[in-house]
Amino acid sequence: MTIGVDEFTERARAFLDASAAPAPDRAARWGEGSDDVGLFDNSADRADSPAVLAARSWQATKFAAGYGWITGPRDLGGSALPIEHDVAFSRLEDRYAIPDPTILSVGLHMVRPTVARWAQPGVRESVGRGLASADVVGCQLFSEPEAGSDLAAIRTTARRDGDGWVVDGQKIWTSHGHLSDVGLLLARSDPAAPRHRNLTMFLVDMSSPGVDARPIRQATGAEGYSEVFFDGVRVPDSHRLGPVGEGWQVAVSTLMNERLSIGSGRSNRTVDLALLMELVRRHGDGSALTRDLAARAYVAQRLSERFAASCAQEVLDGGSPGPRFSLGKVLLVESLNRTAELVDHVLSGRAVADTTEWGTYAWHLVGLEIPAYSVGGGSDEIQRTIVAERVLGLPKA
Known part of the structure; x- marks a missing residue:
């Protein structure tokens, strides 16, 4: 008998309370700790780096507790629960200070489901379980x-x-x-x-x-x-x-999982919106232009988040990651572009040259890392074409 979402959430909260600390409100402690706002964990550059080891250790901890692959088949170490349980856990996990999982995202959200569906016996079991427990990247x-x-x-x-x-x-x-x-x-x-x-x-x-x-x-x-x-x-x-x-068919199934991961926000590391607004409060000039750019950045990120939530809900309701999910990536990149535009305006030269002032130069990473989001998972142009032709029904160019 499948455990209900409410009971599952309570058990998951108890596990997280015992295993991780609550995530801090960075805007409330401005000037303290690291001011890193990068979209990627740039410290995960070696297999033995602390960031990589921490991410793998946390995934292994979740796997041992039954939260490493909530929707996965039991023979691969999964819990075989409905996707609403997975969504509930992800939303709950966001409230805790856990290692950045970027190093594992491709393996967990794209390689793992492809292996589970298409790999031959033996390889399916060993690699599928290895990916789920982070023994394998x-x-x-x-x-x-x-x-x-x-x-x-x-x-x-x-x-x-x-x-x-x-x-x-x-x-x-x-x-x-x-x-x-x-x-x-x-x-x-x-x-x-x-x-x-x-x-x-x-x-x-x-x-x-x-x-x-x-x-x-x-x-x-x-x-x-x-x-x-x-x-x-x-x-x-x-x-x-x-x-x-038949590799094309296998590739399409992988890309569908990638579209679900990006469109629903599961593999995206976004800008801390509260921290961004605190940056504007502290360094903005209060002009109409600054307020306009701040509003655009705020609305763009909220829109991206809401669309990601609607995609997740669509899957919860039994839908599949179709072409509409491509819009999630377009909105995400638009949100990041609006953030970079706001940061450039507010900080000007302080986002170009390091003055050692906390919370200023660190923001230059956002502008440098946007191209990776713009190209990764299919370029913006490809995603817009998918939406135009397969969602809006517009004629091919």
């Missing part, structure tokens, strides 16, 4: 230098060789690829087959000979992404996900 090996936003145009090849496959090619902008244990790899397996019927999905051991994951240093100084090279990498057929030539 996963990445998504889709984007390529010359494929742009056209995923079907990838050039990485997988050639059949005996009881396995040999992979050659390159992927790029792989989130935490150099920190991952496994990678979800889409490759061209039959150059003679029709488009969308020539792809196969694999689960690659990132420590395999021939895999070279090179961190990409960004303008922020962080190395959250990598380019990954494959030179004669052997992948056993037991690590193939889905039928040969």
Whole structure:
């Protein structure tokens, strides 16, 4: 018998009370502690960094207590509960000071459900449970230098060789690829087959000979992404996900999970709105322009949050992450752009040069990190096209 949401929430609250401290109100303690407002955890740059170890430890703690994969199948360590229980736990968890889970987001929200649905027995159990408990960190090996936003145009090849496959090619902008244990790899397996019927999905051991994951240093100084090279990498057929030539179907299911994760706000780290308004109060000039920019930033973030909540509710009501969810990413990026615009106006040079004043220069990260949101998960242009054609029914350009 499934436990009710109310009883589940009470048990979850007791677990969180015993395992984590309440999240502080940063606006109420201005000038204290770290003033980091980055959208990504830039300290998670090594597999043994404290940020990575803390995130993995917290996920393992949740998994052991039955909260690591609330909706997941029991044979993979999940609790097999309805999605409303998962949403209830996420909302409750937001109230506590927990490690930044960014390093695990791709593995938990994209790789894990794909493995659960498409992986072969043995691999499904070992990797699925490993991802859920954070014993295994996963990445998504889709984007390529010359494929742009056209995923079907990838050039990485997988050639059949005996009881396995040999992979050659390159992927790029792989989130935490150099920190991952496994990678979800889409490759061209039959150059003679029709488009969308020539792809196969694999689960690659990132420590395999021939895999070279090179961190990409960004303008922020962080190395959250990598380019990954494959030179004669052997992948056993037991690590193939889905039928040969049906990789596009597997990829679409992964992208649907990604759309759900972004559209419902589950994998987004947003700006602390109370802290942003406190910044305006302390450093703004009170002019009509400042008030207008502050209002625009406030409304944009609230709109993004409300849309994410409506997407989550749609799933709770039995819906699936359809094309409307693409609007969630568009609204999120719009919100971040309005925030950056406000910060630039209020702080001016103090967001460009470090004066050592608390809560000023730290905001420069927001502007530098927005492009990652704008491109990641499908570029803004792709998302707008999806909304135009598949939601509004507008003709193709």
